[in-house]
Amino acid sequence: MSKPILSKTKSLLSDNSNLSGDPKLDKVIIDYLSWDQYPETLDFVKKLVSQKDWSELREILGSRLHFGTAGIRGKMGPGFSRLNDLVIIQTSQGVAKYLIEYDDKVTEKGIVIGYDGRYNSKRFAERVAVAFLSRNIPVYLFSDLVPTPFIPFSVKVLGCSGGIMITASHNPKNDNGYKLYFGNGAQIVSPHDKGIQEAIMSHLEPWEGAWKRDKLSLTIDKLAEIETLFYDEVRKRICDRSLIESSDLGITYTAMHGVSHKYMTCLLKLVGFKQIHPVAEQSAPDPEFPTVPFPNPEEKGALDLSIKSADASGSTLILANDPDADRCAAAEKQPNGKWKIFTGNELGQLLGAWLWAEHCRKDTTTLAKNVYMIGSAVSSKFLDTMAKVEGFNFIETLTGFKWMGNKADELIKEGKKVLLAFEEAIGYMCGTHILDKDGITASAEVAQMAAWYKKNTGRTLAQQLDYLYDKYGIHCSNNGYFFSSDQELIKSIFNRLANWNGSHTYPASLGQYKIVRIRDLNRGYDTSESDKRARLPSDSSSFMLTFYFSNGAWLTIRTSGTEPKVKYYSEMCAPSEIKDRSKVEKELSQIIELMTKQWLPELSSSS
Numbered sequence: 001m002s003k004p005i006l007s008k009t010k011s012l013l014s015d016n017s018n019l020s021g022d023p024k025l026d027k028v029i030i031d032y033l034s035w036d037q038y039p040e041t042l043d044f045v046k047k048l049v050s051q052k053d054w055s056e057l058r059e060i061l062g063s064r065l066h067f068g069t070a071g072i073r074g075k076m077g078p079g080f081s082r083l084n085d086l087v088i089i090q091t092s093q094g095v096a097k098y099l100i101e102y103d104d105k106v107t108e109k110g111i112v113i114g115y116d117g118r119y120n121s122k123r124f125a126e127r128v129a130v131a132f133l134s135r136n137i138p139v140y141l142f143s144d145l146v147p148t149p150f151i152p153f154s155v156k157v158l159g160c161s162g163g164i165m166i167t168a169s170h171n172p173k174n175d176n177g178y179k180l181y182f183g184n185g186a187q188i189v190s191p192h193d194k195g196i197q198e199a200i201m202s203h204l205e206p207w208e209g210a211w212k213r214d215k216l217s218l219t220i221d222k223l224a225e226i227e228t229l230f231y232d233e234v235r236k237r238i239c240d241r242s243l244i245e246s247s248d249l250g251i252t253y254t255a256m257h258g259v260s261h262k263y264m265t266c267l268l269k270l271v272g273f274k275q276i277h278p279v280a281e282q283s284a285p286d287p288e289f290p291t292v293p294f295p296n297p298e299e300k301g302a303l304d305l306s307i308k309s310a311d312a313s314g315s316t317l318i319l320a321n322d323p324d325a326d327r328c329a330a331a332e333k334q335p336n337g338k339w340k341i342f343t344g345n346e347l348g349q350l351l352g353a354w355l356w357a358e359h360c361r362k363d364t365t366t367l368a369k370n371v372y373m374i375g376s377a378v379s380s381k382f383l384d385t386m387a388k389v390e391g392f393n394f395i396e397t398l399t400g401f402k403w404m405g406n407k408a409d410e411l412i413k414e415g416k417k418v419l420l421a422f423e424e425a426i427g428y429m430c431g432t433h434i435l436d437k438d439g440i441t442a443s444a445e446v447a448q449m450a451a452w453y454k455k456n457t458g459r460t461l462a463q464q465l466d467y468l469y470d471k472y473g474i475h476c477s478n479n480g481y482f483f484s485s486d487q488e489l490i491k492s493i494f495n496r497l498a499n500w501n502g503s504h505t506y507p508a509s510l511g512q513y514k515i516v517r518i519r520d521l522n523r524g525y526d527t528s529e530s531d532k533r534a535r536l537p538s539d540s541s542s543f544m545l546t547f548y549f550s551n552g553a554w555l556t557i558r559t560s561g562t563e564p565k566v567k568y569y570s571e572m573c574a575p576s577e578i579k580d581r582s583k584v585e586k587e588l589s590q591i592i593e594l595m596t597k598q599w600l601p602e603l604s605s606s607s
Helices: 003-016 023-035 039-050 054-061 085-102 121-133 150-158 192-201 214-218 223-235 241-245 261-271 304-313 344-362 382-390 401-413 439-456 461-472 487-498 581-599 601-606
Strands: 072-075 111-115 139-141 162-166 175-182 251-254 276-278 317-321 328-333 339-341 371-376 393-397 417-423 427-430 475-477 480-483 513-520 544-549 553-559 565-573
Touching (some): 023 039, 023 054, 039 054, 085 121, 085 192, 111 150, 121 162, 121 175, 121 214, 150 162, 150 175, 223 261, 223 439, 241 439, 251 261, 261 276, 261 439, 276 304, 304 317, 317 439, 328 439, 328 461, 344 371, 344 417, 344 475, 371 382, 393 401, 401 417, 401 427, 487 544, 487 553, 487 601, 513 581, 553 581, 581 601
Parallel strands (some): 111 139, 251 276, 251 317, 371 393, 371 417
Antiparallel strands (some): 072 175, 162 175, 417 427, 475 565, 480 565, 513 544, 544 553, 553 565
């Protein structure tokens, strides 16, 4: 602790020598006042101390943001429990120390840092850079806003030891985050998160020079090079340039006040599209997100302005990214004039079939048995159905691209080819030039397949989806959630389901629907395995319970790691001879209704 700061702290506390009388609270107050040098947050805490607002101080200082496998994400503001300059510095010091221990060449390979258009993102990124530079780790700091996918891409291209993106993706405007990638270009997985958290807690006091900006002159900007290389990778994925250049497909595109307008419009033109119509009101980065309640393309009403803009321009396809451009949403105008907004599962199904067809057209050397697609445990199993017919492989992982990206990395090292990884929350990894979800490449693929199907089959994307269902079988999803912050109630519900007719017994049926398999990842249990042990990683601190039914349906109930919700995901996978979609949807709806009444009555009555 520097002497000037210590002197100021002692002076501030001179009239409050006993402070709150709570030793734990008093310690964190003194620590915070000693370490924070950012005026806005420091003055706020000083004011609370002078007002003796111990309750508020306990709330913002009594706990701290925890570094997990998704890094850190939370509300910005003063205190250890919020995201601010001090917490960013502390986090970066821990990550830097961990990487030094984990990778003995980090001082040669360096780290890449990017930031989005949210409040404070650029300044936070500069704080990160200073922390790494102070330990002689080279820093590639982008000079402008970049999409999140540029970070994992850059890690691989530049051969860095890791990458950090300052973003809160599609969270509300007052949030921000710190996302970490390792040297393979994928997000970190356990136990690295625990090791990093320990390193953070061991280096809480800001290092000398942590608040200064003089070292920023040592950063290296590779934005122009990375942008060119990224475009080159997507160019390799063009299906038929002459077809695209002659296409009359009109595309309305929205960046949703995020970072991707510049990159997406440029990329679509490079691919060959001519009729590109940005949603003007949402093109420029704006941390207020003024035209949408939540900057998430999945949210109801989020595409209303895009639809209005598309109708005005005559476009028939809408592409949307979230603010950091790692997700992709799409909507299509139907022959009857109505708009269809595709679900995340539907886009995943379309992309999987499209990329498989492209593989078959272009790659005659890689055998199907060496081709893979990956989906999260709560996403549609359409690609699994398709894989059984076509001969390629489908792998299921836990939710989150940290699992899918690292699984793809494993497969690549085994000489396998990964075409797609996807999750139902509009996240897609098309190819392996980026080992994370990438809304920009995915958008380019959706645009290409829309143009190709229109020209070569006369089908819209919605009609192509029906064609796929006719060929492989109808797959209907029914997802939702219940709000609940009562952890004891939630625990009791899952315990009841796991002890239905005595200890360690589960329901054998749900109404008239027979259950043929159960997987409980809270207990590491799976009835389909000979030893009854689940092959997916288990976690005793969270709940994820999946039931498989004899009629081809499956149902997963899980707790959310970021929100006070119990979520459910379900799908009915019908044989290809069943053509009546309404019948399939009705049967799945009955399962959800029975689940609500018989298994989750407490949640359904309170939501």
